[in-house]
Amino acid sequence: MTSPDNPGAQRLTPAELQAVSFRRAQLGRRGFDEDQVRAFLGQVEQELVRVLNEKAAMQHEVGRLRDRITGNPQGITTAQAEDAHIQAVRILSKAQETADHYVADAQRYSRELAEEARRGRDEILAEAKARAVLVLEEAHRQATMAAEQVVPSSEPFSGDERRNLESEIAYLRTFSDVYRTHLRSYLEALLRNVEEWEHSERDSLSSARAPLPRSR
Amino acid sequence: MDAQGLKDNFAQVAQHGDAVALFFYSDLFLRNPGLREMFSIGMSHQRDRLLSALGRIVAQVDNLPELVPFVRQLGADHRKFGVEALHYPEVGQSLVATLRYFSGAAWTEALARDWTDAYTLLAKVMVEAAEEDAKQRPAWWNARVIAHERRRFDLAVMRLVTDRPLPFQAGQSVAVEVPARPRMWRYYSMANAPRPDNTLDFHVRLIDGGPVSPVLVRAAVPGDWLKLGPPVGTMTFDERSGRDVLLVAGSTGLAPLKAILERIALSPAPPRVHLFFGARTTDGLYDLDDLTKRAAGSPWLTVVPAVSDDRAEGTAEQGVLADVVARHGLWRDHDAYVCGSPAMVDATTESLVRLGLGTDRIRSDKFADA
Numbered sequence: 001m002t003s004p005d006n007p008g009a010q011r012l013t014p015a016e017l018q019a020v021s022f023r024r025a026q027l028g029r030r031g032f033d034e035d036q037v038r039a040f041l042g043q044v045e046q047e048l049v050r051v052l053n054e055k056a057a058m059q060h061e062v063g064r065l066r067d068r069i070t071g072n073p074q075g076i077t078t079a080q081a082e083d084a085h086i087q088a089v090r091i092l093s094k095a096q097e098t099a100d101h102y103v104a105d106a107q108r109y110s111r112e113l114a115e116e117a118r119r120g121r122d123e124i125l126a127e128a129k130a131r132a133v134l135v136l137e138e139a140h141r142q143a144t145m146a147a148e149q150v151v152p153s154s155e156p157f158s159g160d161e162r163r164n165l166e167s168e169i170a171y172l173r174t175f176s177d178v179y180r181t182h183l184r185s186y187l188e189a190l191l192r193n194v195e196e197w198e199h200s201e202r203d204s205l206s207s208a209r210a211p212l213p214r215s216r
Numbered sequence: 217m218d219a220q221g222l223k224d225n226f227a228q229v230a231q232h233g234d235a236v237a238l239f240f241y242s243d244l245f246l247r248n249p250g251l252r253e254m255f256s257i258g259m260s261h262q263r264d265r266l267l268s269a270l271g272r273i274v275a276q277v278d279n280l281p282e283l284v285p286f287v288r289q290l291g292a293d294h295r296k297f298g299v300e301a302l303h304y305p306e307v308g309q310s311l312v313a314t315l316r317y318f319s320g321a322a323w324t325e326a327l328a329r330d331w332t333d334a335y336t337l338l339a340k341v342m343v344e345a346a347e348e349d350a351k352q353r354p355a356w357w358n359a360r361v362i363a364h365e366r367r368r369f370d371l372a373v374m375r376l377v378t379d380r381p382l383p384f385q386a387g388q389s390v391a392v393e394v395p396a397r398p399r400m401w402r403y404y405s406m407a408n409a410p411r412p413d414n415t416l417d418f419h420v421r422l423i424d425g426g427p428v429s430p431v432l433v434r435a436a437v438p439g440d441w442l443k444l445g446p447p448v449g450t451m452t453f454d455e456r457s458g459r460d461v462l463l464v465a466g467s468t469g470l471a472p473l474k475a476i477l478e479r480i481a482l483s484p485a486p487p488r489v490h491l492f493f494g495a496r497t498t499d500g501l502y503d504l505d506d507l508t509k510r511a512a513g514s515p516w517l518t519v520v521p522a523v524s525d526d527r528a529e530g531t532a533e534q535g536v537l538a539d540v541v542a543r544h545g546l547w548r549d550h551d552a553y554v555c556g557s558p559a560m561v562d563a564t565t566e567s568l569v570r571l572g573l574g575t576d577r578i579r580s581d582k583f584a585d586a
Contacts, residue, residue, distance in 0.1 A: 014233040049233045059320035092242040103258035111425025
């Protein structure tokens with residue numbers, strides 16, 4: 001355990017936290033939510049880093065003050081310049097951290113959007129497939145009805161044969177009519193969709209395409 | 217030089233984690249503002265890489281035979297970023313300042329001297345390696361897109377032509393930088409054996425939220441210029457083994473294996489080759505037409521497509537590659553080449569080892585997920 005009286009004792013470090021791994025919960029058993037555990041560990045790690053950095057900063061400050069008390073007068077200007085540099089380093093580090101957060105947020109946002117779009121695509125595809133099956137069934141149903149409604153006539157063909165042929169023709173004609181109508185309306189909707197997509201995709205792409213410098 | 221002293225000091229400093237690299241880069245940019253633009257806007261990955269490279273170097277600081285090749289590689293790799301000899305002292309100064317800051321009261325004159333000596337030595341090795349590398353090849357190649365084909369909304373096959381020959385071995389990859397995402401290099405494998413006309417094929421899958429792949433898949437058009445780094449990678453064809461060959465490709469992991477396939481096709485007496493090409497869904501088998509055509513013209517080649525999530529149609533098999541490959545027989549006397557996502561490569565390798573294939577006969581390459 002950590003003890004202030006024994007500086008040699010094993011301390012918990014951020015690196016150790018990063019290396020912690022948990023066994024997976026057995027199949028069918030409940031365990032901790034892995035994401036939650038990870039997120040918490042990340043928080044703890046950041047906190048430790050922060051504490052350690054504060055400590056380093058304070059040590060630096062102590063050293064500076066000690067130098068000032070015991071200090072040689074010539075050292076003071078160099079010490080001040082160094083202080084200013086350390087301050088600048090801290091400010092720049094803060095700025096960089098902020099930039100990194102923004103970049104990470106933007107990337108996560110873009111990943112989530114893309115994943116959502118991908119799910120949307122899969123759903124649209126699945127729905128289209130299901131719909132195609134329905135359209136086919138509907139066409140069959142209507143065509144069968146049309147075929148059954150063919151009235152027998154008294155022309156030279158033998159009655160059954162003719163009737164069969166006529167039903168067949170009626171079936172196919174209706175089937176193709178129904179199928180074509182459905183297909184046309186569906187394809188038109190699909191095309192509109194695609195056009196919208198293409199439009200928004202064009203708008204979202206950066207137009208930055210600089211020529212490259214020659215390599216040495 | 218007191219190697220253990222350096223290790224202990226670094227262990228103490230490294231406790232501060234990310235803050236160490238953050239301090240280092242801020243110090244470096246404040247002293248040399250011009251260096252900032254050699255890096256991308258987001259720096260968190262860069263800091264992780266710096267810390268892990270430093271950690272590795274310090275761990276081996278008393279084991280030069282292991283350390284020198286790694287450092288030489290680092291030196292040569294940094295040429296494509298525009299790093300030159302004059303940058304090394306600037307980096308050294310900031311490195312020592314950083315170590316000193318985080319060491320606090322533990323900092324001594326002896327440590328300062330040892331770190332400076334160690335860094336000077338490393339910098340010398342890196343600069344020398346870079347200079348030797350410069351005699352053999354350019355720091356980077358410019359390449360123009362001459363064809364771009366979208367095989368699915370998130371998959372593109374593209375052909376580039378380089379401004380000068382780029383010698384490589386089938387199975388290798390290069391780092392790619394696009395002008396729209398400066399300083400962000402991502403590795404892609406060549407999907408062809410070297411050609412005399414300097415053209416290179418790449419297979420790119422769009423990674424949701426990634427910075428580079430969406431640009432390559434959605435925005436690249438013929439005429440665009442890209443930068444390519446030197447070829448790297450060890451998953452190359454072992455032409456002297458003479459054994460039959462098993463190629464297992466998950467999604468765009470196909471690219472380097474297709475290059476190896478082309479390389480095999482050039483040999484006078486090709487061995488028997490089985491190529492398994494897997495994807496989650498049927499429309500993910502984006503290059504199957506070409507593979508089928510090749511198989512039809514090459515009696516030594518068998519292509520087996522596989523889908524894991526869709527119901528298999530046509531010639532495709534059902535299942536994940538690890539299982540499909542296992543179903544197809546004994547691979548004990550083959551050389552295996554496996555490329556795809558980390559999960560796919562691990563599962564397939566495990567499956568092959570279980571079937572009695574030695575790990576020394578399996579060469580693999582994992583694709584990064586981001």
